[in-house]
Amino acid sequence: MVSIPVLTLKRLPQYLELLQQFQREGQSHVSATRLAEITGVHVTQVRKDLALTGVVGVPKVGHKTAELIEAIKSFLNWNDSSSCFLVGAGHLGSALLGYQELSRKGLSIVAAFDTDPALSGTTVNGVKIYGLDRFANLCRRLHINIGILTVPSEHAQATAQMMIDNGIVAIWNFTPVHLDVPEGVIVENVDMSASLAVLSHRLAEKLHHETKVERSH
C-alpha cells in the first residue's frame, strides 16, 4: 500500500461529494477541469489525485461519473464497514450516534459508553449505551480498533488511555485536548474549537476593517 499525501486524502471526499451531486443531476461524465473549477484545486493536482484511485479518464470526454465514485469509495475503504465504539454520550456524542453520514462512510458505531448511570442501558439514536465498566470486555470480544472520543475535556486523556489499554489503535478525537498517545496509535482530531477560533478572528478582522473604511469616507 502506497502512502498517500494527507492533503490528497482530504480532497477525495470533496470530489466524491461533487460527483454524487453530478450523478443525481444525470451527468454521466465529468472532467478534471470541471472538478478543478468548482473546488479551486489546480487541475494538475486534481488529475494527480484521481490517478491515485486507478481510474483513467478519456481525453475530451473525462471520467465516467459512476466509475469514479466507486473508485474513490473503494480507495477510501468506504464500501467496507468498520465497527467502532464511542465514549461520551452527551450532546455531541449522541449526535454522532444518529449521524447517518458516518455509516455511508464506512464507520459503524456498534456501542456507546458513558459514566452517567442514568444513560446506561438506554438506546440513543439506535445505539445501546453501556457503563464504562463494560468497555474492556466488549472491546476485546468484538475486536474493536476504532474509538470515537466525545467526553468532556477533563476526561479526554484518561479515557483515551483506557481505550488504548483495551486494544483501540485509532482514536477519532472530538475534544479540543491534545492527546498524548504511544507511538503507533493513530489520532485524528476534529477540532471544532480551532475552526471556531479562525472563524471568530476572521470575522472580527473583517468587521473592524469595514468600520475603518466607513470612517475614512
Added chain:
Amino acid sequence: MVSIPVLTLKRLPQYLELLQQFQREGQSHVSATRLAEITGVHVTQVRKDLALTGVVGVPKVGHKTAELIEAIKSFLNWNDSSSCFLVGAGHLGSALLGYQELSRKGLSIVAAFDTDPALSGTTVNGVKIYGLDRFANLCRRLHINIGILTVPSEHAQATAQMMIDNGIVAIWNFTPVHLDVPEGVIVENVDMSASLAVLSHRLAEKLHHETKVERSH
C-alpha cells in the same frame, strides 16, 4: 488589527484548554516549555504565539495561568458573545444546539431553521426552530452575521446563498460541500469527512503493514 497566522489561531484554543486544566489542578504558573512539551509545538513557536496575546512571562517562573487564560480568551474574542443562526436541525444540527462548548467560546445560537414543517415551532435543546420562510426577516431584524450550515449536502450551496442574500458574512460549514461564495464572505469548514478519510486510510495502512510483518516472521 494585525493579521494573525491561521496556525497560531488554531493553536491558541489548544493552549487555552491545557491552561484551564492546569488551573483546575491548582497550578498558578506555567512555562512555555511545559506547553511545548505537551503540545509537541516547538518552544520558540509557543513563545511567539503567546506573545501575540500581549502577556509577558517571567524568566524561570513562566506565565501566570489565570492571566494567560484571560489574555487568550480576550484575544479570540471568546469573552464576547456573537449571535448566530443555524440552518438544518437534523442530528448534527440538533447536537450543536445543545453543545455547551460553543457558548463558552463566544458563539450563541439564537435561532434555528429547518424545512421540516414538523420541527417548526418546536424547541430543540433550548433553541426555537423556525421554518425557512422566517429566515430573511429574522436575520435582518437581529443583524445576524454568522450562519452555521448543517443541512444535507444537496442543499448546502443553495442554503449558503440564501444566508448570504440575507446578510450573513461568515458561514461555519459542517457539510462536506465546497461552497462557492462571493469574495469577502468567510467560510470555515469543519470537514468531518476529510478527517474520517485520513483516519480510515491511516488505520488500513497500519493494519496492512502489521499483517505483512507477521507474515514475514
